[in-house]
Amino acid sequence: MASKPSISFVRRAVPKKGNVVVFSAEQGEMSEAARSCDPSGALQRAFPIADFSGKFGASVELIAPDGAGLDRLVAIGAGKAASLKEHDWLKLGGAVAAHFRKPADVSVIVDLPGLEAGGSEAASLAAGILLRAYSFEKYKTKKEDGDGKPIDRKPARFTIHSSDPVAAKKAFAVADAVSDGVWLARDLVNEPANMLGPVEFAAQLKALEQLDVKVEILTEKDMKRLGMGALLGVAQGSVRPPRMAVLEWRGGKPRNQPVAFIGKGVVFDSGGISIKPAAGMEDMKGDMGGAAAVAGLMHALAARKARVNAVGIIGLVENMVDGNSQRPGDIVTSMSGQTVEVLNTDAEGRLVLADALWYCRQRFEPQFMINLATLTGAIMVALGQSHAGLFSNDDELAGRLAEAGLATQEKVWRMPLGAEYDKLIDSKNADMKNIGGRYGGAITAAQFLQRFVKDTPWAHLDIAGTAMGSPSSEINQSWGSGFGVRLLDRLVRDHYEA
Numbered sequence: 001m002a003s004k005p006s007i008s009f010v011r012r013a014v015p016k017k018g019n020v021v022v023f024s025a026e027q028g029e030m031s032e033a034a035r036s037c038d039p040s041g042a043l044q045r046a047f048p049i050a051d052f053s054g055k056f057g058a059s060v061e062l063i064a065p066d067g068a069g070l071d072r073l074v075a076i077g078a079g080k081a082a083s084l085k086e087h088d089w090l091k092l093g094g095a096v097a098a099h100f101r102k103p104a105d106v107s108v109i110v111d112l113p114g115l116e117a118g119g120s121e122a123a124s125l126a127a128g129i130l131l132r133a134y135s136f137e138k139y140k141t142k143k144e145d146g147d148g149k150p151i152d153r154k155p156a157r158f159t160i161h162s163s164d165p166v167a168a169k170k171a172f173a174v175a176d177a178v179s180d181g182v183w184l185a186r187d188l189v190n191e192p193a194n195m196l197g198p199v200e201f202a203a204q205l206k207a208l209e210q211l212d213v214k215v216e217i218l219t220e221k222d223m224k225r226l227g228m229g230a231l232l233g234v235a236q237g238s239v240r241p242p243r244m245a246v247l248e249w250r251g252g253k254p255r256n257q258p259v260a261f262i263g264k265g266v267v268f269d270s271g272g273i274s275i276k277p278a279a280g281m282e283d284m285k286g287d288m289g290g291a292a293a294v295a296g297l298m299h300a301l302a303a304r305k306a307r308v309n310a311v312g313i314i315g316l317v318e319n320m321v322d323g324n325s326q327r328p329g330d331i332v333t334s335m336s337g338q339t340v341e342v343l344n345t346d347a348e349g350r351l352v353l354a355d356a357l358w359y360c361r362q363r364f365e366p367q368f369m370i371n372l373a374t375l376t377g378a379i380m381v382a383l384g385q386s387h388a389g390l391f392s393n394d395d396e397l398a399g400r401l402a403e404a405g406l407a408t409q410e411k412v413w414r415m416p417l418g419a420e421y422d423k424l425i426d427s428k429n430a431d432m433k434n435i436g437g438r439y440g441g442a443i444t445a446a447q448f449l450q451r452f453v454k455d456t457p458w459a460h461l462d463i464a465g466t467a468m469g470s471p472s473s474e475i476n477q478s479w480g481s482g483f484g485v486r487l488l489d490r491l492v493r494d495h496y497e498a
Ligand code: BES
Pocket: 269, 271, 287, 344, 346, 347, 348, 349, 374, 375, 376, 377, 378, 435, 436, 441, 464, 465
């Protein structure tokens, strides 16, 4: 992981040293504040030569002319200044960070023509810088580049110039907490499975206690006592014992029912006896993307002291091939008492979630449960990699998630549930089987989960296509994207805080 860039906020002024970034609207139009950083007009002269017209995301970069005392001058296109939304400011932040991957002092002038950028724009821009600056470099040991020059992995320092640095700093405290949550989720997803088993994952969650999150870790013994036969069946082929983490953040009124988030944490999914093909199996180190999102979200909520009571339940197992692995045809009894015929040991995520959802409902009676899981390849066939699948028994919750998805650009697309699909998982030999037929694989997986939520308002996000390996963007260049943290933080902020 790269270390985090430092960010500070000042009232707008003309920078005297270091690097300067300004924004340009369409036709290369700049604010007065931006123009005053380019007294010789060198930047504006460069616009037509570089074919730069201020189009959103385009950029021009110059070595600052003599006498200005500056290093580099960068102009970034912001397109139509009047129509910029919160997420556009994140992207602009990403574009800024893309220019400064090495240690440097960077002043960013946020103003646009006709737009005196204030606190919220500056804060979103800063958050975009942080999100883009993430990279996973923990296991890169080379100290020199190809030319023998030392590689300096220290981050840049950004000073954001706006009309209201006090408001910016305040808004950024929130955005910073959320960005930290995203970084945490990305780190967990990128970490290889030899380094991050269930026990190690649980130990990392313990660190959330520093933010006053209550962290309880259930061991195999606890789960046996609770009757979590579905989860334990998956875990039994691994030499690494399972864990279940129970995270509680109490920032709301003591009597308010909590909201609950449940994550699939399969630290590695070999498929078990129904083993996966070799090609691409390494990606299954990321089969804990749901768990990572819940961890990142709980970090975000606690770090920004969200006024909500929130619970995070994370089921941690490894799905391995072994003499003690569960077999196709085995029948397990879940904590709910319902029995499951395991016809394919690679459909393991739903078995883990079945017990996690049931436990959550029974212990906390939450207002709603949202689970996140890299659950099916089928959701990628249906939706590709730019929407997560959304399944829900509650139209209001589903609508709110869709809205939060548009606001954060962590987009979700609602998929159907229904009795026709539900019956596809009825089993001859037990209450249900863990796979449906050939068609609608993401839906039958969701139907399976629904059998463990009763009438609690519930949503399932199938993030197999979005949590890892999704196309990189202005604000994410990492394999593990941290998908879900910003989405759910937004959902909570917009609807569930006192
Ligand atoms: N973890 C996988 C789903 C997955 C696939 C996530 C690719 C990310 C990328 C899940 O446990 C799985 O193996 N699902 C099977 C279900 C099938 C056996 C019914 C699948 O999708 O093939």
